[in-house]
Amino acid sequence: MKYDKVAVAHAMPLTYAASVPAQPILGDDLDSTIPAELRSWLVRLRLLEGVPFANLVADTELLPAESMRWFYLDRRWTDALVQGALSVGTVNSDDRTHLTAQYPAIRDELDVEERNHRRAEGSARFGGRVEAVSGFILRSEAVSGWPGLHVRAFSVDPEESDDATYLETDPRRMRLLRLERLAPAVLFCLFDGIPKVVHVEEPRQGVQFGFHMRPAGQGVRATLFPRDKTTFSYINMDGDALVGPQDPDDGIAVPFRAGPGTSGVVDIQRLEQILRTNPKTKAATGADDGLDAAEYALQLIRFPYRQVFGADEGITLAKAFRATIAYQEHVSTTFRFGGNP
Structure with missing residues (x-):
């Protein structure tokens, strides 16, 4: 999993922050430095709710179509964002001095409350x-096509089968x-920590x-993996150890119209004929x-369908944030006037 360091927050004036609706934390008005309603509002501000999209992605070229950008949140920027929101209530230097003295306690409360923001x-x-907050921004037709996408982050690789499910209590x-x-x-996600593996899955x-669609030359190829009508298991078409989607040789080409404006219309009768004439499938499929x-x-x-994003082995934080071209190297290779390096 590669992380791009993206500046995702700036200290903004309260003209936009004031538009974020306050939602009190019911039953959580503890003996704290700040009231529950204000604490809830500041937590959501810290999680960048209400922050204009232009301040999350400064340029559209940073998030082209069908792309995914991973990032870490710089806590100094979110602290500055909260401090800017609180500074509206200060009138004189005494108020600012008092706020400065109280802010460490406020920050500690918000660190705890962030973890309870989505609590049932x-x-x-x-x-x-x-502690650390990481996340991603996904821009894809999959987001609009499946509004209820599931996102799961893991501290270790679960290493189960592709159809395994995971409870919230896992x-x-x-x-x-x-x-x-x-x-x-566009889907925006923040994690409590830095995950080892992330699953993005269609809703169940x-x-x-x-x-199964795969690129084929200038077009695409559709494949059907036949199942046994009694056991619901995939049929071993070629007799080897691999069966089903893991073995492309077990698939049957699906006839469909793929020209402009046809939307991939499948020839149902032709597909049934293929299943009926194949000795491996005619009886097993019915x-x-x-x-x-x-x-x-x-x-x-x-x-x-589930897309799994795993950590790249051997990639450390220092390597992830290392500049591709060192400044000195850039200066030494810059062409001067006259064309001489």
């Missing part, structure tokens, strides 16, 4: 404080501090149908006596 109502409060999972669509095709609600609606749906059903 009525559940026990989380202890400890948020000790390997890391807490999400924020998960929000900033635009129809409902039944999903589809094919195609030899004509696929009914349920059997055809069985062939099309697919588990939600």
Whole structure:
């Protein structure tokens, strides 16, 4: 997993911050330095809620279409953001001196409250404080196509099968501090810490149908991996050890129209004929006596697609933030007037 150091926050005037609606933390008005409502508002400000998108991504070239940018939050910038918000209440030098003296206690409370920002109502409060905050910004048609994308961060590689599920209480999972669509095709996510592995997965609600699509020359190729109608297992088409999506040789090419304006319309009758005439599939899929609606749906059903982002082995924080070209090297290779290096 590669992290790009992106400046994601600046100290802003309260003209935009005042527009962030306050949501009190019900039942959490503890004996603290600041009231619960103000604490909740400042926590959301610290998590960059209400910050203009232009201050998250300074230029559109930094987030082109179908791209993902990983980053760390610079806590000094978010501290400056909170200090700027609180400074509106100061009138004279005594007020500013008092605020300066109280800010360490305020910052400690916000560190703890960030971890409880997405806590389910009525559940026990989380202890400890948020240290490092990392995250990503994803710009993709997948965000607009599946508004309910699941994002899971792990402190270790879970190493389970592709269709495994993970409960919120799984000790390997890391807490999400924020998960929000900033635009129809832009997803913004913040993690409580620095994850080892991140899963981005299509929503599991409902039944999903589809094919495996792969680039093929100037177009795409659709593949169907037939299933046994009785056991629901993939059919071993070529007799080797690999079966199903892990083995491309077990797939059947799906006939479909791929020209302009056709939207990939599948030739259903032709696909049924292919299944019926193949000796490996005609009996196992039920195609030899004509696929009914349920059997055809069985062939099309697919588990939600999951994209796994894993840490690059051997990449340290110092290497991740090292400049690609050193300043001295840049100066020494700059062409001077006259064309001589």
